[in-house]
Amino acid sequence: MKVVIAPDSFKECLPAADVADALARGILEVAGDARVDLCPMADGGEGTVAAMVAATGGTTRTVDVWGPLGAAIRARFGLLGSDRTAGLPGELGLAGAVGRRDDGDEPARSPVVEMAAASGLTLVPSQRRDPLRTTTYGTGQLIAAALETGCEEIIVGVGGSATVDGGCGAAQALGVRFLDADGRELPPGINGSMLSAIAAIDLAGRDARLDAVTLRVACDVTNPLTGPEGAARVYAPQKGATPETVERLAEGLEHLAMMIRRETGRIVAGERGAGAAGGLAAGLAAITDATLEPGAALVADAVALPARLTGADLCLTGEGRLDAQTGAGKTAFAVARLARAASVPVVCIPGRADADAPDAFDAVRPLVAGDVAEHDALRDPAGWLARRAAEVVGDHAAGRL
Numbered sequence: 001m002k003v004v005i006a007p008d009s010f011k012e013c014l015p016a017a018d019v020a021d022a023l024a025r026g027i028l029e030v031a032g033d034a035r036v037d038l039c040p041m042a043d044g045g046e047g048t049v050a051a052m053v054a055a056t057g058g059t060t061r062t063v064d065v066w067g068p069l070g071a072a073i074r075a076r077f078g079l080l081g082s083d084r085t086a087g088l089p090g091e092l093g094l095a096g097a098v099g100r101r102d103d104g105d106e107p108a109r110s111p112v113v114e115m116a117a118a119s120g121l122t123l124v125p126s127q128r129r130d131p132l133r134t135t136t137y138g139t140g141q142l143i144a145a146a147l148e149t150g151c152e153e154i155i156v157g158v159g160g161s162a163t164v165d166g167g168c169g170a171a172q173a174l175g176v177r178f179l180d181a182d183g184r185e186l187p188p189g190i191n192g193s194m195l196s197a198i199a200a201i202d203l204a205g206r207d208a209r210l211d212a213v214t215l216r217v218a219c220d221v222t223n224p225l226t227g228p229e230g231a232a233r234v235y236a237p238q239k240g241a242t243p244e245t246v247e248r249l250a251e252g253l254e255h256l257a258m259m260i261r262r263e264t265g266r267i268v269a270g271e272r273g274a275g276a277a278g279g280l281a282a283g284l285a286a287i288t289d290a291t292l293e294p295g296a297a298l299v300a301d302a303v304a305l306p307a308r309l310t311g312a313d314l315c316l317t318g319e320g321r322l323d324a325q326t327g328a329g330k331t332a333f334a335v336a337r338l339a340r341a342a343s344v345p346v347v348c349i350p351g352r353a354d355a356d357a358p359d360a361f362d363a364v365r366p367l368v369a370g371d372v373a374e375h376d377a378l379r380d381p382a383g384w385l386a387r388r389a390a391e392v393v394g395d396h397a398a399g400r401l
Contacts, residue, residue: 004039006316020039020040021038022383027390043299110154112155115156119134174287178200223276260282322364349392351367
């Protein structure tokens, strides 16, 4: 029996790799000869690097960059491994699927950059959160470090940001200059407060290595850059913006979109996903011709999930909460579509499931159900994940799925 395990993280509870490990242990308790292929997943937000490194047997590297407020921090990026079709039996299956950490030299593989590692909201104390002051400069430094690997492709996950700078900070770290009306260069670390001051964009010094690299941006949302559903009006309040700040940021992003169109010819304002990470997705698209892709689908492609599903008897996925938003492209929904395409039964084991969740799975077995209250599940999430996985395998063997 081959089981592919492809869950997302349970936010603020367990990372995706730990969720996958717990599900695998439950399977092996009742089917010790099962072949389990651990494929932790993500949608471009926090945990994307960890999930993809674990899923492919990759490595990580650590570099010094600017944090969201300009202070020096250490941040990691990943290098995908080649072990994308593991799935060995028993405990070897668990060990074989877990990525290894190594800051030494490795053969160049596709780097994975997670903007949350350098410019994420969790890096800013709650009392200091203000998207007028935060910058993506450190994310640009991470991308520059990834370019040092000699790669042909870079994946950038853009969820969980503290910023609404339209990606200008990141662009500066990659050699782009922004000038004000007097022709003076704006200082490094452009933030949301400076957007309306941009009068010209100088691409002459842009890192030439970007011309030889495909940049794929994993967007965890589909919002455009501007308008009522744009980056400022929808997400800036979550990053500490007051109503007045929201309007200032919205005006700044509209001005930036106009400048990008004038200087590069690219119309980014309404592109699907351009508003991700406070407009970082739009900024990267403007200066690198990056492709903006649904995060979960991009990650699935990068870790070769379709190939790993070939010949599988069962697929398990999961996320913290299964609800109406799941069908908008969250990880569990993306996994279900791929499993169905491969004619593999797919079961979702979420933390909890709402009544409006999409009917995309052969079965849904939430941790919080029946006599199991939320506080019970939170006390031992790994244990309950293992129990639910064991129940699913039992039902599968009995033909009840």
